[in-house]
Amino acid sequence: LSVSSKVNIGNYYFSVTEKLGYGKAVVEFNAPLNEIINKYGKVPLPPYIKNENISEERYQTIYARVNGSAAAPTAGFHFTCKLIKELKKSGINFAKLRLDIGLDTFRPIVEDDVEEHVINNEYYSLSDSEAKKISQSMQNGGRIIAVGTTSTRVLETVFSKEGKISGDKGNTELYIYPGYKFKAIDAMITNFHLPYSTLLVMVSAFAGRENVIKAYEEAKKNNYRFFSFGDCMLIS
Template identity: 50%
Template sequence: MMKTSDFNFDLPQELIAQDPLEDRSSSRLMVLNKESGEITHRIFHDITEYLQPGDCLVINDTKVIPARLIGTKEDTGAHIEILLLKRKENDVWETLVKPGKKCRPGARVVFGNGELKAEIVDVLEDGNRLVHFEYEGIFEEVLDRLGQMPLPPYITHKLQDKNRYQTVYAKYQGSAAAPTAGLHFTNELLKQIEDMGVNIARVTLHVGLGTFRPVKVENVLEHHMHSEYYNVTETAAKLINDTKRNGGRIIAVGTTSTRTLESVADDNGVIHPGCGNTEIFIYPGYKFKAIDCLITNFHLPESTLLMLVSALAGKDHIMAAYEEAVKERYRFFSFGDAMFIC
């Protein structure tokens, strides 16, 4: 049996990065050879030395919405926090409401000076709530004025600049968390990579908060993966398939791009365009169909993301690399340093 506790490691609290670096591309980069387990310490912008003309870099162009709304209950003035999870039809969203017990169906919440109002419509099985919003104008613009970035639970500092929890290529709104491996790229670095003859394919996967959900079962195989929406265009699929056919490598930027590609690849590794929801759970023993290499951050102990990277590089190589990262004082999680598994 594969146990969740097999993916535990000791992480000193002070190694959890609380703030983004001034310069995105100057974070550290650990290069891990997935065959030998050999480790090299570099700086992120040195990634160009590990890319080759004809390779394809696959990035996730989802955009994080400022999904955290803080308001007051219309009748009592009690403080209520609503976190947007998934957009439904007609201005209804699936949300996480705190404190939930004060918000039964029919309860109304006011945000800002009343330019946004919400009514609780229904309570779902898992305790999430369906909420209907009322506003004038364009919802995204109202949200931009009133919402805060929904930073992960382990980041306690307030983010000074909203854009630092966004990749420079973020385009399609819908994520409750950033695809953080992409935070290391600057526009200059991406241009340098393109000028080298590396293809850049854009896919979309809207990252849900389930990405932070701990694995609560000891038997890994019993964990139920959260569902996330993806979209792979014909253009992206063609670029990736052509790269493979021409002998180039597919390099996923982040576990989100990885999960997207592995969800739409057939057994021969051919990528099929389309959109839908994926619940793919990748853990050791999984045979990768689409990707060759992965750029990723350092993940939480016992997380599904740590299991995914262990599937690619081997659990022993990954756990040894993480031990080395702790020893070398790498910065962990969303605003932390990067790893290139190749």
């Protein structure tokens, strides 16, 4: 679409006002966006999922509360109400944060050098009360286990120079690739990711490229399921 192009959606329409590159553009609607989304919107499933009949509830975590993401934080799919209850009984504490996942989660790295890839910013927020929970756990010698690459990105973003997690909100452009020194997390729960994805690059930065290759080969050998509805692993 070119600038000034108009696209009709039922009785609504939007006009392209600016092209941003990488398949992105600024558009202007003739009605409130939420109104249009509620009437015509569909869950933005990953391109490798061909079944369009998957319900919103299935492609969602049980603890999701706020609209804004272009994808679900799939590491959270493995958590049920029963599992969370059992973990809390075992003395494991939970803290909540927000990251509005952007379309970059689907965009593969095409550059020969991963460091040359540009990642777009995503909105995040972590309240002071939730940050305090995490900081207290760190001070008491507890381990910080991030559920997903999304949580990892936020926690590494808000880790302060004073060596603690601080409440904050804003847009993060943090791009984690091998060579990055992790400061906030001790372990990560994550699914098996697509090749050439920034998610796989982040996991490789945390666990080491060779270890990740071994883990993926083991998963293939034992018929593990990959991607959004697949299996997950705990990396520490």
